[in-house]
Amino acid sequence: MSSTFTLYLKRKGGSQDSAQKAVTLLKTYLPEVIKKATGFSAADAVLVDENASPALLETDVIVYMVRDVSKSVIAKKGGSTAMAEANGNILGLTDLNLKICEVYFDRMYDGSPKELSGACYHEAAHILSNMDNSLHKDQNGFLKDSPDYNGSPTDKNNEFVGKHLGRKLSMNAGL
Numbered sequence: 001m002s003s004t005f006t007l008y009l010k011r012k013g014g015s016q017d018s019a020q021k022a023v024t025l026l027k028t029y030l031p032e033v034i035k036k037a038t039g040f041s042a043a044d045a046v047l048v049d050e051n052a053s054p055a056l057l058e059t060d061v062i063v064y065m066v067r068d069v070s071k072s073v074i075a076k077k078g079g080s081t082a083m084a085e086a087n088g089n090i091l092g093l094t095d096l097n098l099k100i101c102e103v104y105f106d107r108m109y110d111g112s113p114k115e116l117s118g119a120c121y122h123e124a125a126h127i128l129s130n131m132d133n134s135l136h137k138d139q140n141g142f143l144k145d146s147p148d149y150n151g152s153p154t155d156k157n158n159e160f161v162g163k164h165l166g167r168k169l170s171m172n173a174g175l
């Protein structure tokens, strides 16, 4: 049995151009994750329009991109963005209970697609592993505390995400 893992980026705010370029970068990162995963033969990254709600597989991930923390989807659903409000260096948040990942476009340096793609990868790792900031411990590159989104995800990063691929998430694409 083999299946495809898809990482969706739903743009509710921020630059369309940056989002498209971030998706292009994610398409280059994900095959390395697939190599470390079992039960998956392919991966894709897809940009989703604000008003679209793609049908997700239960193992897919969707990350919401909002203009800034005041537009938080997590907050709209009753979650807390206190961590992001307290630290302007945090580019995104994942609420493990609400099963929502989001990234804040205004925090990407100069709208950097590199940072945006890295932040999406990082939040996807949180939801896939069901781990809060404890995930950062013993990690490097894209998954450490104060992540470094230059270059590509490290082997260690891809191993971690690959290991957790396949968790049944059933995320909501219609938020």
Ligand SMILES: [Zn+2]
Pocket (backbone or CB within 6 Å): 122, 126, 132, 133, 135, 136
């Ligand atoms: Zn994190």
